[in-house]
Amino acid sequence: MTRMQGIAASNGIAIGPAFLYRVELPDIPVRSDADPTEELERFEQSVDAVRTHLESIKERKRGQMHADNFEILDVQKELLSDEEYGDKIRTLIQHQGRNAEAAVQEVTEAVVTEFSMLEDEYFRQRAADVADLGNRLIRNLMEIADVDLGDLTEPVVLLAHDLSPSDTIGFELDKVAAMCTEAGSSTSHTAIVARSIGIPAVVGVGTIDVREGATIILDGNEGVAIADPDDATLAEYHERKTRDEKRREELLAKAAAPAITADDVHIHCVANVGSVDSARTAAEYGADGIGLLRSEFLYLERPRLPDEEEQYTAFSQIADCLPDTTVVVRTLDVGGDKSVPSIRMPKEENPFLGHRAIRLTLEEPDLFEPQIRALLRTAADRDVRIMLPFVSTLTELRTAREKIGTIHASMTAQGTAVCDRPKIGIMIEIPSAAVIADAFAREADFFSIGTNDLCQYTMAADRTNEKVAELANFLDPAVLFLIKRSIDAAQNAGIPVAMCGEMAGSVIATPLLLGMGLREFSMSPSQLPEIKDAVRRLAVEDCRPLVDTCLQCATASDVRDILQDFLDSR
Amino acid sequence: MKETTLTVKHKVGLHARPAAKFVKAAKQFDSKIQISNITRGGDRVSAKSLVSLVKIAVACGHQVHITADGSDEDQAIEALTEFIVNTMEEQP
Numbered sequence: 001m002t003r004m005q006g007i008a009a010s011n012g013i014a015i016g017p018a019f020l021y022r023v024e025l026p027d028i029p030v031r032s033d034a035d036p037t038e039e040l041e042r043f044e045q046s047v048d049a050v051r052t053h054l055e056s057i058k059e060r061k062r063g064q065m066h067a068d069n070f071e072i073l074d075v076q077k078e079l080l081s082d083e084e085y086g087d088k089i090r091t092l093i094q095h096q097g098r099n100a101e102a103a104v105q106e107v108t109e110a111v112v113t114e115f116s117m118l119e120d121e122y123f124r125q126r127a128a129d130v131a132d133l134g135n136r137l138i139r140n141l142m143e144i145a146d147v148d149l150g151d152l153t154e155p156v157v158l159l160a161h162d163l164s165p166s167d168t169i170g171f172e173l174d175k176v177a178a179m180c181t182e183a184g185s186s187t188s189h190t191a192i193v194a195r196s197i198g199i200p201a202v203v204g205v206g207t208i209d210v211r212e213g214a215t216i217i218l219d220g221n222e223g224v225a226i227a228d229p230d231d232a233t234l235a236e237y238h239e240r241k242t243r244d245e246k247r248r249e250e251l252l253a254k255a256a257a258p259a260i261t262a263d264d265v266h267i268h269c270v271a272n273v274g275s276v277d278s279a280r281t282a283a284e285y286g287a288d289g290i291g292l293l294r295s296e297f298l299y300l301e302r303p304r305l306p307d308e309e310e311q312y313t314a315f316s317q318i319a320d321c322l323p324d325t326t327v328v329v330r331t332l333d334v335g336g337d338k339s340v341p342s343i344r345m346p347k348e349e350n351p352f353l354g355h356r357a358i359r360l361t362l363e364e365p366d367l368f369e370p371q372i373r374a375l376l377r378t379a380a381d382r383d384v385r386i387m388l389p390f391v392s393t394l395t396e397l398r399t400a401r402e403k404i405g406t407i408h409a410s411m412t413a414q415g416t417a418v419c420d421r422p423k424i425g426i427m428i429e430i431p432s433a434a435v436i437a438d439a440f441a442r443e444a445d446f447f448s449i450g451t452n453d454l455c456q457y458t459m460a461a462d463r464t465n466e467k468v469a470e471l472a473n474f475l476d477p478a479v480l481f482l483i484k485r486s487i488d489a490a491q492n493a494g495i496p497v498a499m500c501g502e503m504a505g506s507v508i509a510t511p512l513l514l515g516m517g518l519r520e521f522s523m524s525p526s527q528l529p530e531i532k533d534a535v536r537r538l539a540v541e542d543c544r545p546l547v548d549t550c551l552q553c554a555t556a557s558d559v560r561d562i563l564q565d566f567l568d569s570r
Numbered sequence: 571m572k573e574t575t576l577t578v579k580h581k582v583g584l585h586a587r588p589a590a591k592f593v594k595a596a597k598q599f600d601s602k603i604q605i606s607n608i609t610r611g612g613d614r615v616s617a618k619s620l621v622s623l624v625k626i627a628v629a630c631g632h633q634v635h636i637t638a639d640g641s642d643e644d645q646a647i648e649a650l651t652e653f654i655v656n657t658m659e660e661q662p
Contacts, residue, residue: 075620078590084621111621123585123627130621303582342582342630 001230006180006205009191010526012248013241014178014200015234018214018227019156021163028138028375031103037096039093043100046140048082053136075126084132085111101141108134120344157216157225159208163190173197178218180225182208185469187452187502194220195505195524196278198285204466242360251529255286259532261514262539268520269532270326272500276314279321280355282525286532287326291448291522292387292500293318293333295371299340311374319382326383328448328498328522329375330427332367333357333389343367352462357390362399372407379419387448391426391433397443400424428502429453434482437489447490448522452503455479474503475556475563482549487516498522508563510534513548515543536568575608575635576654584628584654588648593620595653598609601640603650617650 054073079085085107092103113166115127138144155177162183168190176199181190184203194292196202200220210216210227217226217237221244226233259267270291271282282290296307298314306314319327334340335356347353361368378384388400404422411418425446428434433453451474456463458479461471473479483499490497498520503509505523507530513521514535521531546566553559578584584592596603596617603617609632615622617636628634634654638646 073589074587078593078620082620083616084619114625118625118627120627120629123624126585126624217616303585303587305581 001233002210002227004202004205004208004227006179006202006223006225007158007184007186008220009184009186009188009203010179010194010199010201010220011530012198012200012220012526013237013244014155014157014218014220015237015241016155016157016177016216017178018210018212018216018219019152019158020208020210020212021158025362026144027143028101028105028142031098031099032097034093034097034099036094036097036528039098039100039103042141043089043093043103043137046100046137047086049140050133050136051077051080064485065261065389072129075129077353079130079133100137101567104134104137104141108137157218159210159216160190161329162188163193168193173199178202178216178220180205180208180216180218181558183466184207185463185466187463189482192274192524195526196274197281198526230357248529251533252285255529255532257286257532258288259535261535261536263513263541265519265540267514267535268498269528270328270498270520270522271525271528272522273318273525275318276321279318279457282528283321285525285530287322287325287530288526289322290318290327291498291520293327293329295329296334296338296340298333299332299342303341305370307379308370308373311371311493312377315374315378315384316382319378319384328385328387328425328446329378330387330389331358331371331375332361335360352456358388358396358400359390362396362403366516369407370404372404373411374412376404376408376418376422377416379422380417384419385423385425385446387425387427387446387451389427390430390453391440392430393432394436394439394443397424397426397440401443425495427453428482428486429501431458431482437486438492441489441493441495444495447486447497448495449483449486449499449501451479451483451499451503451551454501455480460483473556474501474506474509475550475559477551477556480551480559481492483513484516484547487518491517505531507531508533508560508567511543511566512546512559512563513540514538514540515545515547571629571637571639572647573635573637574647574651575633576651577633578628578630578654580654581630583630583632584634584656589623590620590630592650592653593618593623595649596646598649599638599640599642599646601638601643601646603638603646605637606635608635 037122054077058073088107089103092098092106093100111130112127115130115529116124120126152175155175155290157178157180158176159180162181178200179194181203182205184190188203190203191201200218202218202220202223202225205225205228214227215229217229259269268288270289271287272292273279273282274294274297298311315329334343335351335354339345375384375386391397401424404424408418408422423445425448426440426444428447429450433440452463455472459471459476461468463469463472487497499518500522504521505527510531523531549562550559580588604614605617606614606625607628615626636650
């Protein structure tokens with residue numbers, strides 16, 4: 001029995017066989033006296049198998065994925081017969097007596113090395129496609145269970161070093177019972193995906209040394225993963241799992257009902273979504289609307305920018321998952337740790353402090369205009385609002401408003417159906433915006449406090465760096481001060497204020513935020529039932545005194561203790 | 571031998587899927603077809619290999635030089651010019 005402690009990234013308990021995603025291959029024997037005819041035959045068989053496999057993925061995903069997402073599969077298929085890849089492997093086998101797997105490895109490594117040295121980010125990323133292809137071929141040749149998520153019959157616990165959007169886009173997510181990664185934090189991609197589809201996840205467990213198929217207990221509530229549990233542990237967790245599921249079912253049953261506090265204040269619990277699928281999940285989990293639609297999903301894994309029509313279709317589809325509600329769409333937020341292939345971004349010394357999000361899009365009409373046009377059209381007969389990310393100065397808001405005004409006027413003049421007046425709000429995620437929130441509140445139509453970035457910029461602690469991530473704590477009094485300031489500014493100006501960071505979905509923070517006057521909480525769909533339940537148990541009146549008490553604390557852990565005591569006493 | 575110099579105006583250049591299509595187009599001909607990226611400088615590589623094409627990393631605005639040598643060199647140059655000028659331009 002091996003126990004691994006990590007960060008609880010998504011709630012729930014799962015028990016299932018381990019599925020090692022893209023693990024290191026075993027040592028490959030290298031021979032120079034293999035029988036060319038035999039080896040060539042083996043190689044061609046594996047090429048056929050891999051080709052068939054790629055076809056089947058394509059077939060399965062047809063209709064679910066945008067055509068551009070097939071690109072990787074097409075490229076891989078082409079490589080199998082490429083003179084510099086497939087043919088080179090054949091030559092090695094025929095003329096150097098190399099065994100098939102060694103030949104594949106040799107050529108794959110050479111191409112990956114060459115691609116990795118390319119200057120251009122997008123070309124460089126193709127190295128991963130070649131590596132993945134080589135991996136598939138070698139697995140097939142060595143008869144290492146070439147399991148693909150789509151071929152699985154029972155849900156697995158997926159173990160990986162770390163997962164990126166290009167990894168998860170190919171997953172058959174209904175075959176994943178839980179996820180566990182060696183790296184990552186509670187705001188990393190793995191955590192966000194797990195929460196959005198409602199499966200347990202533990203991240204940052206350090207080295208995973210587990211064999212394929214071993215029984216894994218994954219406790220996303222406590223951040224624990226246990227491999228090869230003994231009978232007693234297994235029995236205990238089966239029981240915990242049943243209890244946990246029962247509780248979640250009860251919560252889910254009540255999730256559709258509005259969240260009204262014990263003293264009759266209606267709290268809007270809305271969802272953060274990043275795809276049509278997650279919008280559907282949000283509807284199932286009782287979201288009162290969408291508080292944050294991350295538009296980046298339209299740009300992932302494709303060489304071309306999405307056009308206006310495609311964006312319009314996607315925004316409409318998502319908005320229609322939750323009819324008659326408010327949908328807040330964040331304009332493209334790339335840069336920092338988020339890059340997309342269709343946008344060239346020069347390497348920066350400090351990408352987190354660099355040319356990203358609104359700073360980039362305001363300068364690039366090709367990025368800004370089609371998106372705004374699509375949003376204004378979606379808003380013609382729906383309550384769709386535009387949210388600007390990463391605003392640090394009033395000038396940015398004014399420039400954006402002016403540009404949107406011009407686009408709106410020209411569309412109206414052309415007779416295109418658009419909303420009467422665009423509603424433009426900002427993310428409060430840079431400390432400068434929180435500090436002068438009063439000035440912003442006079443010009444923005446709404447605020448949404450993005451606590452993940454607000455914490456990391458206030459505390460100067462990179463949340464993707466495990467060594468300092470702990471500092472970027474939303475309960476730190478300095479962060480609380482800025483949050484309070486933003487909420488007060490919005491209320492004084494009479495504009496709506498929401499919160500869409502991790503803090504909004506954390507029960508520990510709910511009473512404090514209610515006390516501060518927050519009335520709209522936006523979170524991952526799977527967190528909705530729990531937060532709604534917490535809201536119903538609390539009374540805003542009782543929460544108010546917490547604000548001063550917490551703001552007077554010196555440390556985040558003092559704040560946590562006070563809030564925990566408060567919750568325990570309910 | 572036939573040759574031509576063209577500017578790639580396609581927004582993301584000649585990579586991945588467009589590159590795979592270009593390679594497919596080139597493979598239809600018997601002639602030996604080579605391509606080099608004038609803007610970046612460097613190797614003249616086979617236009618019939620996706621790996622080679624990715625390695626010369628043709629981005630938007632880059633000039634490429636294409637040569638064809640063989641029985642169907644005229645048709646090859648014509649078809650590949652057509653591909654770079656028209657087919658790729660259709661995709662904004």
